[in-house]
Amino acid sequence: MSFIQAARRRQIIGAAIETVTAVGYGQSSLARIAEQAEISKSVISYHFANKDELLEQVVAQVMDDWAAFMRPFLEAESTATGRLSAYIRSRLAYMRDNQTRLVAVAEIIVNHRGPDGRPVFAERDAAPVAELVELLRSGQQAGEFRGFDPVVLAMTITQGIDGALTYWADHPGTDLTAYGEELVTLFGLATQQPRSIS
């Protein structure tokens, strides 16, 4: 893949992200994206097979980048409790520097459907939840966590973190770091082994 190809693809992907964040998935036509990028519509058609492939690339790029960003934070922790806190903190840290990207991806994941009407990115969206389930299970086996249902916990944590993005998008003054610390203590209390029963 040539240099100019890669550059154009990056530019178009960026324009798609800006457009989706600004006007929503439904209004993000190829014409609008091209206008945002200040190029002709056919340039998109030349560099991407179709709109689906463009959206696929947007999602893949952001998700991969996000996972790569988080990995070192998780690997630095030895206990499950520490990894859970690091998970929450690093997801919010990434949010802080990639708001538009993540808003766009969230919009695409929820809305993009195949010809059968079913969401296309459902599996990709479920992956981080599955990862969290593993984290929680290991913490239970290590005796750090109480005996909750790890699926419910993982789902709720994921949703809680996504809620921070939604809230931040609606209230730009929000201190995301403080929000994250609230979540860390919240889910810390919710997961840890209760004190002695007596």
Add this chain to the structure above:
Amino acid sequence: MSFIQAARRRQIIGAAIETVTAVGYGQSSLARIAEQAEISKSVISYHFANKDELLEQVVAQVMDDWAAFMRPFLEAESTATGRLSAYIRSRLAYMRDNQTRLVAVAEIIVNHRGPDGRPVFAERDAAPVAELVELLRSGQQAGEFRGFDPVVLAMTITQGIDGALTYWADHPGTDLTAYGEELVTLFGLATQQPRSIS
């Protein structure tokens, strides 16, 4: 409003809900909704001013019904702790009997935009969160809850409950009652005043 008018409106609203749940907001054209209802497209235009009014009615009907369903459960509780549990349980109880309705409304709220590109139902969606904030604040003033940020808590609880709907839609075998109890203990642990410090 005549009897037949009311019946037709109910039928069309029902068909809109079915359609949105089945194929998503984006693919829910008036033609599809009419097909689902086995009527002609113009019948919709006759009974509703336009698509926006139809969606408005769908959302309003479900949200009002939901709030009315929950009210007695909340009023039966005297403590903030009890009201929080009742809040979670009653929201999940309503979900159990109204899955398609709620999936459709969630989809519409997130996706429906005005001509300016901004979401239309943002305020209506924020109302339950504001209600929860009040509940949590009163619990803090009563000394039942610890000193968390009530906005973060309210947001996380709301998101956590919505997560149950999402998970249930993807995993039809889910026991919603058990899911709800997990949430009750989870947020119970997260909110209650810590034991004596020593």
Add this chain to the structure above:
DNA sequence: CTAAAATCAGGCCATGCGGTCTAAAAACGG
């Protein structure tokens, strides 16, 4: 320098959209 390949702009097309129009059918009142 030139010919081939890659890249781009603008126009074009079939499709599906929301909404309207006309006329037929159904319901209703006297």
Add this chain to the structure above:
DNA sequence: CCGTTTTTAGACCGCATGGCCTGATTTTAG
């Protein structure tokens, strides 16, 4: 029973969409 009003079906309109095509322009290769 008939005339009026309400309700419905189906055709139709203007518009935006995703995708494609043609031809011009730029880059690359020999």
